[in-house]
Amino acid sequence: MRSERWLLAPYALGGLVLLAIPAAATFAVAFLELDLLAPAEWAGIDNFRALLEDPIFREALVNSLTFAALAVPLRLLGALGLALLLHERFRGAGAARTAAYLPSVVPDIAYALLWLFLVNPLFGPINAALGLAGLPQPGWLTTGAGAMATIVLMSGFTIGEGFVVALAARQELPKELYELARVEGAGVLHTLRRVTLPLMAPTLTLLAVRDLAFSLQVSFIPAYLLTDGGPDRATLFLPLYAFDVGFEQFRYGYAAAMTLTLFAITAVLVGVQLWVVRRWRFDAGA
Amino acid sequence: MKATARPIGALLVAILFLAPLSFLVTGGLREPGLLPAGGFPLLPERVTLDAYERAFALVPLGRQLVNSLIVAAIAVPLSVLVASWAGFAMMLLPRRHRRLAVGSSLVLLMVPLAALWLPRFVLFRAVGAIDTYIPLIAPALLGMSPFYVLLFYWSYRRVPRDLFDAGRLEGLGAYGLWRRVAAPLVRPTTFAVAALAFVTTWGNFIDPVLFVNDPDLATLPLGLRSLAALGPTSFPVLLAAALVATLPAALAFAAVQRRFLQSTREAGWLGR
Incomplete structure (x- = not known):
C-alpha cells in the first residue's frame, strides 16, 4: 500500500523544513566565522577551540549538567512514584491525578512569575512558612546554590507529561503477574x-531520554525569566548563553558551535543512558 | 500496602501539587502595590479585583487572550492531526523504513531548540512570515514535537494487527483505516496529545519573542513579559495576569483530562 506515505508526508515535510534543515544549517554555521559585521569565513574548528578556552562556556556547561543531574532523577522518580501510587482506582485517586498534572498546564512565564513570588525573601510564602517553623530563611535567588535549587524545585512540579506516560505504562501491566x-x-x-521496573523499563527509558534532552535545553525559560542566569552566572545554562551570544552579541558561528556541542553532549548522555538500561534489563532477566 | 495508605498518599500528593498553585489564585485578589513584608500571605485581608483591573489597564491582556486563542485554535487541531497521521503511517511502513522513521524522530527529539532559532528566523523572514502567526503555528506541521508522533506510533502499535488486516480486506486504504479503525481506538492518546499540544502552544514564549514584534499580534506570554518589565514589585498585578494566562489552559485541561487521565486500562492509550 502506498497511501500511508501521504499520511506521513506532512510530518516528514515539517520535520525536514522546520527541524532537520535548520539543525543542519546551524551545525554548518558552527564551522564558520559569522557575525553581523563581517562576511562569513571558513573557520574550521576555531569556534570549538575558542569554546574550550571560554571560562563562561565552561561554567554554563557545568551548570547545565548539574541541573540535569539533579532535575532528571527528581522528575523521573516523581513521575514513577505518582504512577505507582495512583494507578488503581480508589477514593481520591482521580483528584490526586488531576492535582499532580495541574502545575504542568501553567504557561512557563506565568509559572516563573508565580515562583518569583513564592521565593521572594520579603513577602514570599515559602520563607514565611520556614520562619513560622523556626527554620532558616535562605535568600533563594540571591545565592548561586539557592537559585539553582529554585529552578530544580520548580521543574519538580511540572512532571505531568512523564506522569501520564508512566501511568499508562503501569496500567498496562497484567494483573495476573502480580497475583x-x-x-x-x-x-x-x-x-x-x-516485575514492575523491568516491565516498565522501555517506557522509563523513553521518559529518561526525553527528560534529559528537555532538561539540557528547556532550562532556558526559567533562567531567562527568573534569574537572568544569575546571581554571578550560577544559573547561566547553555541555551541561555547561546541565546546571549547569538541574539545579543550576534556571534552566530560561535553560538552555533555551542548548540552543536550541546547536541553532542545530549546524544552521548542518551547513549550512555540506553547502554545502562540495556545492561540493567539484562541483569534483571527481562 | 495497607488499604488506607494509598488514599493518604493521594491526599498528600494533592496538597503538595496544589499548594504552589493556590498562591496563583489568591495572589491577585490583594490590593495592587507592595505587599506587607513578613506575614504569611495565603489569604488577603481584603478581597478585591483591583489588581485585575490594573493588569488589564497596563497591558492589552484581552486582545492578547484573543490572539493566543486564534493561534491555539489553528495549531492544536493541526498538530494532533499531523501527529496522529504520522504515527499511524509509521506503524504501517515496512520494517526497514519504520526503523528509519522512528530513529530519525528520536534524533530530532534531541536537537537543541537553541539550534533552531536563527535558521528559522532566516527562513521565516525569507518567506515574509515575520510578524504573522505563521511562525507560531508552523510547529504544528511536525505534530508540535516528534515525541507526540512517537506517542501515537506506540499507541497504534498496541492495536492488534488483525483489525487492520480485516479493514484492508474490506478495501480500506491507509486514510480509511486511520479514520474508521485506528483513530477511534486510540482516543485517549489523542486527548492526551491535544492537551499537551495546547499547553505547549499556549505557553509558547520564545517563538513570539523571536518572530513577532507587532504589538497587535502579541500573545499572552508576551503581555506577561511586558507587565513584568513594567512593574516588577506589584506582585498582585503580576499574579492576576498570570492567572488570566493560566485559566484557559486549566479549563482546556479540565475539559479533556477525564479522557486520558482517569481511564484505567483503556484500550489504545499505550494500552491494549
Whole structure:
C-alpha cells in the first residue's frame, strides 16, 4: 500500500523544513566565522577551540549538567512514584491525578512569575512558612546554590507529561503477574524490582531520554525569566548563553558551535543512558 | 500496602501539587502595590479585583487572550492531526523504513531548540512570515514535537494487527483505516496529545519573542513579559495576569483530562 506515505508526508515535510534543515544549517554555521559585521569565513574548528578556552562556556556547561543531574532523577522518580501510587482506582485517586498534572498546564512565564513570588525573601510564602517553623530563611535567588535549587524545585512540579506516560505504562501491566508474585510470597520491594521496573523499563527509558534532552535545553525559560542566569552566572545554562551570544552579541558561528556541542553532549548522555538500561534489563532477566 | 495508605498518599500528593498553585489564585485578589513584608500571605485581608483591573489597564491582556486563542485554535487541531497521521503511517511502513522513521524522530527529539532559532528566523523572514502567526503555528506541521508522533506510533502499535488486516480486506486504504479503525481506538492518546499540544502552544514564549514584534499580534506570554518589565514589585498585578494566562489552559485541561487521565486500562492509550 502506498497511501500511508501521504499520511506521513506532512510530518516528514515539517520535520525536514522546520527541524532537520535548520539543525543542519546551524551545525554548518558552527564551522564558520559569522557575525553581523563581517562576511562569513571558513573557520574550521576555531569556534570549538575558542569554546574550550571560554571560562563562561565552561561554567554554563557545568551548570547545565548539574541541573540535569539533579532535575532528571527528581522528575523521573516523581513521575514513577505518582504512577505507582495512583494507578488503581480508589477514593481520591482521580483528584490526586488531576492535582499532580495541574502545575504542568501553567504557561512557563506565568509559572516563573508565580515562583518569583513564592521565593521572594520579603513577602514570599515559602520563607514565611520556614520562619513560622523556626527554620532558616535562605535568600533563594540571591545565592548561586539557592537559585539553582529554585529552578530544580520548580521543574519538580511540572512532571505531568512523564506522569501520564508512566501511568499508562503501569496500567498496562497484567494483573495476573502480580497475583502470581503474591502467591509466590514476593514482597512489595521484590515485586517492584523484579516485575514492575523491568516491565516498565522501555517506557522509563523513553521518559529518561526525553527528560534529559528537555532538561539540557528547556532550562532556558526559567533562567531567562527568573534569574537572568544569575546571581554571578550560577544559573547561566547553555541555551541561555547561546541565546546571549547569538541574539545579543550576534556571534552566530560561535553560538552555533555551542548548540552543536550541546547536541553532542545530549546524544552521548542518551547513549550512555540506553547502554545502562540495556545492561540493567539484562541483569534483571527481562 | 495497607488499604488506607494509598488514599493518604493521594491526599498528600494533592496538597503538595496544589499548594504552589493556590498562591496563583489568591495572589491577585490583594490590593495592587507592595505587599506587607513578613506575614504569611495565603489569604488577603481584603478581597478585591483591583489588581485585575490594573493588569488589564497596563497591558492589552484581552486582545492578547484573543490572539493566543486564534493561534491555539489553528495549531492544536493541526498538530494532533499531523501527529496522529504520522504515527499511524509509521506503524504501517515496512520494517526497514519504520526503523528509519522512528530513529530519525528520536534524533530530532534531541536537537537543541537553541539550534533552531536563527535558521528559522532566516527562513521565516525569507518567506515574509515575520510578524504573522505563521511562525507560531508552523510547529504544528511536525505534530508540535516528534515525541507526540512517537506517542501515537506506540499507541497504534498496541492495536492488534488483525483489525487492520480485516479493514484492508474490506478495501480500506491507509486514510480509511486511520479514520474508521485506528483513530477511534486510540482516543485517549489523542486527548492526551491535544492537551499537551495546547499547553505547549499556549505557553509558547520564545517563538513570539523571536518572530513577532507587532504589538497587535502579541500573545499572552508576551503581555506577561511586558507587565513584568513594567512593574516588577506589584506582585498582585503580576499574579492576576498570570492567572488570566493560566485559566484557559486549566479549563482546556479540565475539559479533556477525564479522557486520558482517569481511564484505567483503556484500550489504545499505550494500552491494549
